[in-house]
Amino acid sequence: MNKESRSNTVLIVALVVAGCLVLLCGAIAVFVFLFGFSPLTVEETPTETTLLSAAQLEQCRERLAIQPEVALEGEYYLYTPGFLDDSLECHLQARADSLEAVFDTAVINPSLTTDQEIAPGRHLRLNIEIIEPGLYRLEGFWYQT
Structure with a gap:
């Protein structure tokens, strides 16, 4: 052999060998894109508390379409991150003149207790209890698909 x-x-x-490495990297990239899995990322854990911070209360207010002037008191918060499928559960007490004054009725219908699509791919389920006139216990479960 010369x-x-x-x-x-x-x-x-x-x-x-270079071609095999390129194919392997391409396969890993496709796997990450299709399944949302990356060995380089650490999976986020759910956040659960009964002592809600101001930021958590505002997140609940935004996701449950609660009017900005409504006074809120947080009872329970559970945020579960996911790959395009986050979910949030909030238990709150809201003080307002009427139930219609609590929510942005252009976004949700507070009389429905079934899942409502509030935006494309984003859903909300409400459970509302009247504690006394002007005081409501709200349980909201928001999720995206």
Whole structure:
């Protein structure tokens, strides 16, 4: 075997190895894109509390379409992150003149207790209890698909 033939063999082997590496990287990229899995990311854990921060109360207010002027008191918060399928459960007490004054009725219908699509791919289920006139216990489960 002469020197030129050996160099061609080494070049062919190097090209085959490089091609295999490119295919492997492409397969990993497709897997990550399709299934949302990356070994480089740490999976987020759910956040659960009965002492809601101001940011958590505002997140509940936004997701449950509660009017900005309504006074809220948080009882329970559970946020579960996911790959395009986050969910949020909020238990709140709201003080307002009427139930219609609590919610943005352009977004949701507070009289429905079934799942409502409030935006494309985003859903809300409400359970409302009247504690006394002007005071409501709200249980909202928001999720996206």
